[in-house]
Amino acid sequence: MTKKLALITGANSGIGLATAKSLAHRGFDLILLVRNEKKGQDARSELQKANPKSQVDLVIASLDDVESIKKAADHIKATYDRLDVLINNAGYTPAKLEFTDENIEKSFYASHIGHFALTWYLADLLKKTAAETGDVRIVTLSSAAHMGGKVSRMFRRIDDLSPMYAYCDDKLANVLFAKGAANYFDGTGVRSFSVHPGVVKTNFAGDSTGFFKTMLSLATPFMRTPEKGAETSVFLAAAPLKSIGERNNGAYFTDLAPKAPRNRDITDKNVNWLWDKSVEKIMATKGGHY
Numbered sequence: 001m002t003k004k005l006a007l008i009t010g011a012n013s014g015i016g017l018a019t020a021k022s023l024a025h026r027g028f029d030l031i032l033l034v035r036n037e038k039k040g041q042d043a044r045s046e047l048q049k050a051n052p053k054s055q056v057d058l059v060i061a062s063l064d065d066v067e068s069i070k071k072a073a074d075h076i077k078a079t080y081d082r083l084d085v086l087i088n089n090a091g092y093t094p095a096k097l098e099f100t101d102e103n104i105e106k107s108f109y110a111s112h113i114g115h116f117a118l119t120w121y122l123a124d125l126l127k128k129t130a131a132e133t134g135d136v137r138i139v140t141l142s143s144a145a146h147m148g149g150k151v152s153r154m155f156r157r158i159d160d161l162s163p164m165y166a167y168c169d170d171k172l173a174n175v176l177f178a179k180g181a182a183n184y185f186d187g188t189g190v191r192s193f194s195v196h197p198g199v200v201k202t203n204f205a206g207d208s209t210g211f212f213k214t215m216l217s218l219a220t221p222f223m224r225t226p227e228k229g230a231e232t233s234v235f236l237a238a239a240p241l242k243s244i245g246e247r248n249n250g251a252y253f254t255d256l257a258p259k260a261p262r263n264r265d266i267t268d269k270n271v272n273w274l275w276d277k278s279v280e281k282i283m284a285t286k287g288g289h290y
Helices: 014-025 037-050 066-079 106-121 123-133 144-148 163-184 210-222 226-238 268-283
Strands: 005-009 029-034 056-060 085-088 136-141 190-196 252-254
Touching: 005 014, 014 029, 014 037, 014 085, 014 226, 029 037, 037 056, 056 066, 066 106, 066 123, 085 106, 085 226, 106 123, 106 163, 106 268, 123 136, 123 190, 136 163, 136 226, 144 163, 163 190, 163 268, 190 226, 226 252
Parallel strands: 005 029, 005 085, 029 056, 085 136, 136 190, 190 252
Antiparallel strands: none
16 A cells, blocks of 8 residues: 655644654655755654654745745655645744735745645646545644634735734635635545644744733643644544545634634635635746746
């Protein structure tokens, strides 16, 4: 039986590393897509110790750079003949707002546009694998913070937007993207899900300030471990499809079960709008093309 291959973004620490360890223990081979090569090498060594039989490869890319993502995707397609699971895990909360040259808030770019581009450029490999196996999964990390997001703020420069609301917009985009991917890949055997991992104790948002930092401090005693936070991602990546439920393609999961996301901006119209706008954005970026 051929071993399954999973690609995980941001897999050098926190939930991403915990997810990678759990999948390695389940016999998956892994591709770690990370920005920092040294941290990636350290994570790779740790994972190979966890399961010496798993192949663990490293790909370096920046999720806030479409050209970097395109090069990484081209390398992956040239190197591997299959990809069973794509886990869009990486994300961050900015300590302060920063914008790209295109006037897009950087955490939105990395959390949504970067993962959209990665999925888009790997689509052929995902569909090829699904044609052979009938079972490929895309798992995108969102959060209950999606409840504070607004579609009207996306792809816009808003200088007085709080970092907390910027994060909420990122997480809403993740939910909409997962639904859009389910539509895009419909009938191919590629399925898509979004995940709320719970409030997890990691170095995430470690440099945040103000009200958001205060809320995180108050929540710290009640936070989950990264291993607990990874459980639903691992479930969606590795569980039998009948345990997940075929009708839950595109759904938002928390604590191993589907849950209705709570935001009035989660509509079919906005799912389609975000998908089309994201395609438009990466096509207009240097390095982006069909």
